[in-house]
Amino acid sequence: MKKNIVAILFFYLLIPNIYAQFGFKKTDSIAVAINNKTLKLPWAGGFNYMQFSSIDLNLDGIKDLFAFDKSSNKIITFLNGGIADSVDYKYAPQYVKNFPKNLTDWVLLVDYNCDGKEDIFTQREGSIAVYKNTSNTANGLQFSLVTNKLYSNYYSGYLPLYVTSVDIPSINDIDNDGDVDILTFSTNTTDVELHQNFSKENYNTCDTLDFSVVTACWGDFKEDQSNCNINLNLPCGSLLYNPTSIENREVQHSGSALLAINLDADADKDLLISDIGCSKITSVINGGTLAHAFGTQKDSAFPSYDVPVYLDIFPTPFYVDVNNDGKRDLLASPNTTSGSENINCVSYHKNIGTDNFPQFKWRNNSFLVDEMIDNGEGAFPTFFDYNNDGLLDFVVGNTGRFVNNESKARMLLFKNNGTSGQPKFELFDTDYLGLSTAINLNNVIATFGDLDGDNDNDLLIGNADGKLSYYINNAASGADASFALSQVYYQTIDVGNKAAPQLIDVNRDGKLDLLIGNEAGKIRYFENTGSLQVPVFTMASNFFGGVYTGIDNGVNLSNGACVPQLFDISGTYHLLCGSLSGRIFRYGNIDGNLNGTFAKIDTNYASIWEGKNASISIADINNDGQKDMLIGNKSGGLNYYSGDITSNIFVNELENNIIIYPNPANENVTITATENISKIELYNNLGNLQLQQSNCKNKTIKLLLNELASGIYFVKVSTSKYNFTKKIIIVK
Secondary structure, X not given: OHHHHHHHHHHHHHOHHHHOOOOEEEOOOOEEEEOOEEOOOOOOOOOOOEEEEEEOOOOOOOOEEEEEEOOOOEEEEEEEOOOOOOOOEEEOHHHHHHOOOOOEEEEEEEOOOOXXXXXEEEEEOOEEEEEEEOOEOXXXXXXXXXXXXXXEEEOOEEEEOOOOXXXXXXXXXXXXXXXXXXXXXXXXXXOEEEEEEOHXXXXXXXXXXXXXXXXXXXXXXXXXXOOOOEEOOOOOOOOOOOOOOHHHHOOOOOOEEEEEEOOOOOOXXXXXXXXXXXXXXXXXXXXXXXXXXXXEEEEOOOOOOOOOXXXXXXXXXXXXXXXXXXXOEEEEEEOOXXXXXXXXXXXXXXXXXXXXXXXXXXXXXXXXXXXXXXXOEOOEEEEEOOOOOOOOEEEEEOOEEEEOOEEEOOEEEEEEOOOXXXXXXXXXXXXXXXXXXHOOOOOOEEEEEOOOOOXXXXXXXXXXXXXXXXXXXXXXXXXOOOEEEXXXXXXXXXXXXXXXXXXXXXXXXXXXXEXXXXXXXXXXXXXXXXXXOOOOEEEEEOOHHHOOXXXXXXXXXXXXXXXXXXXXXXXXXXXXXXXXXXXXXXXXXXXXXXXXXXXXXXXXXXXXXXXXXXXXXXXXXXXXXXXXXXEEOOOOOEEEEEEOHHHOOOOOOOHHHEEEEOOOEXXXXXXXXXXXXEEEEEEXXXXXXXXXXXXXXXXXXXXXXXXXXOEEXXXXXEEXXXXXXXXXXXXX
């Protein structure tokens, strides 16, 4: 038996690809340049509609940056290098997993218990959920739930402190007593409520959340019901309009964001206000007292003494020191999920004054975004060799770039100016083929292949209407690709909505076939029944392999937005699919089973989640024999995963949480986890399910292997907190 073990291990180490396995490791090692400038954060995934807070992620005493994209409920974390008077952030995705998974709509990090560590306040069912920062040097960054709904003593009794999903409150020490209070617009008026925290008064500590409404019209001002104008000197009970009109007193508040900030170096807090119907921010100077705030001055285009904040919709302010000078700066981004500038979407105003008497100097509208690949709304990457130099380049389609109140789709072209072993990409064209003006396209997804038998790559573009456009490549042999529109509605193919095409020889007959994912979350398979020179795509299946990506955390969605990527490793096909939910689905058992149902190996491959509308492209871009992967997302950016066979099929961040032994195994294998195991699945190297145990409810499980033959298998372990897959070898 020892000889068998040695033989199998030796064979496996010499020829690992014979088992047709693959793996990916997230990295930012590939350089990207735009306008001859090498980007610092190329693979950070893009920004759309952002919220920012400071927090010490790695517990080194330096405040890092937490960014939250409202359009995807996506967290992006950056470590601060700490260089004085410098924006010095490095993309640090490893900390995202430490935050709660159910943060939505708005997230503010505020230290409420005075321990120097920022806690989490977030929207939860019309109220506020709070998580305490329990980080320490032994366990690193971590949080524990304090409450799912924060309560406040309204005039009628204790009720959930109401904050809508479109509002953002200000959580700050308003009365300067050492605990955090909350300012928010009331539910059916245009007044600002002060929810005072009585933690210090009642318990002589700030480690309590004991709120009461002490005024329903903080500052004695009102926001106009029909626009974003702020009307001063209107105390409680005053009505801007007809006081006999019930409607004027019960207009549902439509959306505003608040930031309490000291603008004039006195003892009280002033206020910055933004509104869903406005493109500017209004400041209100508090000329009152700590006991009675009173708005005395306003600036409707703050800061009017410099370049004012100006974004298409609902610019929301955040007060964060981003350049390590000890003074908080002003960042602003739209508090929306669509309909606004989605590249130049973060306005940065440097504080050249002091922290309690700031003077803001505009620097740019592309804070950190200008260091990333970002194509606006959505990113759909596809590898291809643009200039026939043997190095893979790539394009990035999108849903749309929002400019001048209009969203138009386009495609970026990045050329590979590196070497065969070390790619380096540079943006070559910001509107490749002029798609933003040429034809009416949306949700642009490209695929390349020789469709006329002349040995160069032609182009199909999937559109939001479910149809395809065909571009023929008229380039001379060996020259740069030169595409010309040949058919706007290619072969009358229509898959419903959001066509996501891939040209690939599915049935291995030497001719390119066509797979097309659609909005319903399925794949349609069109077999080439024509020739190499004149392909005829005939639908062979409208539910290819039983693939369905309309699932998020076990719940069926009405929209799956499947983006398929079928790829070959050592003669075996594998299928990964991006989806609307952002999860990546993995399927196996494809070869010889084109008319059957594929093995659904995973609905959340590698626990990878880079934001909603995941789209993937897979190729070996550095000629190391392993597949690499680009993942696009709703935020318009990309994340890069290099091929890494040592990671098996999962990004291996859970290695310390799972122990599987013995390995190699014979009659049984024992699995031990740090959490109760809910399910164990064992697959062969073709992706076929061999064994399964559900409802295990133990941290240690023994799996019997008596009926399995020698070979390489994969054990997938699921708990309530994570999924993990590890390779094992069975030797009989």
